[in-house]
Amino acid sequence: MIGIIGAMDIEVEKIKGFLTDISTETISGVNFVRGKFDGKDIVVAKCGVGKVFAGLCAEAMILKYAPELIINVGVAGCLDETLKIGDIVIADNVCQHDMDTSPLGDPIGMLSDINIIKFPADKKACELFADCAKELCLPYSIGTIASGDQFVSSADKKKFITDNFGAKSCEMEGGAIGHVCYVNNVPFAVLRAMSDGADDGAKMDFPTFAKMAAENSTRVIKTFLSKF
Numbered sequence: 001m002i003g004i005i006g007a008m009d010i011e012v013e014k015i016k017g018f019l020t021d022i023s024t025e026t027i028s029g030v031n032f033v034r035g036k037f038d039g040k041d042i043v044v045a046k047c048g049v050g051k052v053f054a055g056l057c058a059e060a061m062i063l064k065y066a067p068e069l070i071i072n073v074g075v076a077g078c079l080d081e082t083l084k085i086g087d088i089v090i091a092d093n094v095c096q097h098d099m100d101t102s103p104l105g106d107p108i109g110m111l112s113d114i115n116i117i118k119f120p121a122d123k124k125a126c127e128l129f130a131d132c133a134k135e136l137c138l139p140y141s142i143g144t145i146a147s148g149d150q151f152v153s154s155a156d157k158k159k160f161i162t163d164n165f166g167a168k169s170c171e172m173e174g175g176a177i178g179h180v181c182y183v184n185n186v187p188f189a190v191l192r193a194m195s196d197g198a199d200d201g202a203k204m205d206f207p208t209f210a211k212m213a214a215e216n217s218t219r220v221i222k223t224f225l226s227k228f
């Protein structure tokens with residue numbers, strides 16, 4: 001079983017459309033759509049925007065469906081100046097840029113008790129995503145994806161995230177999904193297509209380009225599922 005989580009309809013609806021033998025179950029307010037693709041068992045969910053919704057969805061998916069891999073897919077803000085809108089970022093690790101207990105002496109981003117800043121993504125999935133992006137002729141980069149409960153749309157915040165985490169992309173769910181998968185010992189992967197520059201123009205770029213970016217991430221996911 002492979003689990004796929006996206007925050008918004010545009011990130012998961014076409015993926016659901018690939019599936020056959022579909023059944024739907026609602027858990028904690030999240031609709032989980034189970035089916036098959038290329039002989040593989042898949043479960044897809046729209047979690048909603050933000051880290052709490054993402055964590056809730058990932059935990060429910062793990063407890064109910066016991067996936068061998070959870071993939072977080074969708075769109076994100078671009079922090080890598082070598083990439084453009086529509087290009088792909090593949091996480092080799094994820095973090096939470098809005099986690100900050102530094103007044104107590106901790107490094108910015110460190111999660112208390114487990115004392116981790118970055119959660120490592122599944123290496124096999126990361127490499128296969130890169131192969132799929134190449135096959136589709138989509139420019140891509142591999143690196144840190146940083147999550148926080150905010151839509152990043154300023155040069156100052158963008159600089160804060162890149163300076164502190166070396167991140168290539170920012171969004172609102174992957175770090176929470178990685179966190180939940182880590183404590184449950186479940187492999188995870190995060191794939192994002194760039195919808196905006198996470199800068200002063202982001203609030204205009206996002207509604208203009210989010211659908212196109214989501215279609216690119218969906219193309220990579222479909223290719224990935226056929227090869228995994």
